[in-house]
Amino acid sequence: MGRSPSCADDANVKKGPWTAEEDQKLVDYINKNGHGSWRIVPKQAGLNRCGKSCRLRWTNYLRPDIKRGKFSEEEERLIINLHSVLGNKWSKIAAHLPGRTDNEIKNFWNTRIRRKLLNLGIDPHTHKPRTDLDHLLNLSQLLCVAQLGNTMNPLDAAFKLQADAAQLAQAQLFQNLMQIMNTNKAANVESDGFLALQENTNPKPQIPLNKEKIQYFLG
DNA sequence: AAGCTAGTCAACCGCTGTGTC
DNA sequence: GGACACAGCGGTTGACTAGCT
Numbered sequence: 001m002g003r004s005p006s007c008a009d010d011a012n013v014k015k016g017p018w019t020a021e022e023d024q025k026l027v028d029y030i031n032k033n034g035h036g037s038w039r040i041v042p043k044q045a046g047l048n049r050c051g052k053s054c055r056l057r058w059t060n061y062l063r064p065d066i067k068r069g070k071f072s073e074e075e076e077r078l079i080i081n082l083h084s085v086l087g088n089k090w091s092k093i094a095a096h097l098p099g100r101t102d103n104e105i106k107n108f109w110n111t112r113i114r115r116k117l118l119n120l121g122i123d124p125h126t127h128k129p130r131t132d133l134d135h136l137l138n139l140s141q142l143l144c145v146a147q148l149g150n151t152m153n154p155l156d157a158a159f160k161l162q163a164d165a166a167q168l169a170q171a172q173l174f175q176n177l178m179q180i181m182n183t184n185k186a187a188n189v190e191s192d193g194f195l196a197l198q199e200n201t202n203p204k205p206q207i208p209l210n211k212e213k214i215q216y217f218l219g
Numbered sequence: 220a221a222g223c224t225a226g227t228c229a230a231c232c233g234c235t236g237t238g239t240c
Numbered sequence: 241g242g243a244c245a246c247a248g249c250g251g252t253t254g255a256c257t258a259g260c261t
Contacts (some may be wrong), residue, residue: 091249107228
């Protein structure tokens with residue numbers, strides 16, 4: 001499996017944004033001949049681009065079946081569900097969203113959904129409530145900043161921060177447990193769609209949680 | 220009005236998978 | 241089985257823009 005010769009090897013090949021004229025040439029050529037081998041497309045179409053660049057331009061922008069514009073809430077939900085099952089397999093996710101490209105979905109995920117999930121305290125990789133130290137630290141730092149008005153000596157401040165972090169960790173853990181309980185409930189109610197698919201393809205042992213167990217976790 | 224910052228998205232880069240010899 | 245060529249994929253970059261100070 002050797003590496004493909006990079007387009008960068010050819011210094012004469014044009015890079016950067018496509019012009020309307022280049023687009024037209026590519027569209028005309030593909031409409032007439034189909035793309036066949038992408039390597040020969042630029043030569044045949046009279047473009048000073050590499051085949052890779054032509055393929056990308058066609059699949060992400062020029063293809064006639066591309067749906068442009070904002071993602072609907074339905075599409076957003078679908079992307080989140082598919083991502084929870086497939087992970088960063090953008091092309092696989094795109095296959096379930098007619099008219100959307102993998103690049104578009106990837107951008108949408110990285111710029112909108114990812115941040116949205118983080119703000120909700122959900123890890124965008126695992127789709128589970130965040131428990132990472134950074135997240136808890138951020139929360140405790142926020143709290144610290146909010147209380148900065150009350151000046152105290154550094155040692156007291158350190159103890160206070162530690163106590164705040166512990167308190168926040170407890171609160172976060174409690175919140176996480178509640179979310180898990182709600183998720184379990186929701187999964188039982190949800191009988192169709194990809195959430196159900198995820199449950200079916202990757203069944204997890206359900207841990208019954210009750211007040212006593214939560215109390216135990218929280219100490 | 221000018222400068223700065225954050226968000227968006229098109230395009231590139233480098234790697235992997237697959238088919239062929 | 242190994243080398244090669246190519247297509248496709250996912251991560252990253254950088255140009256552009258909108259909103260804010």
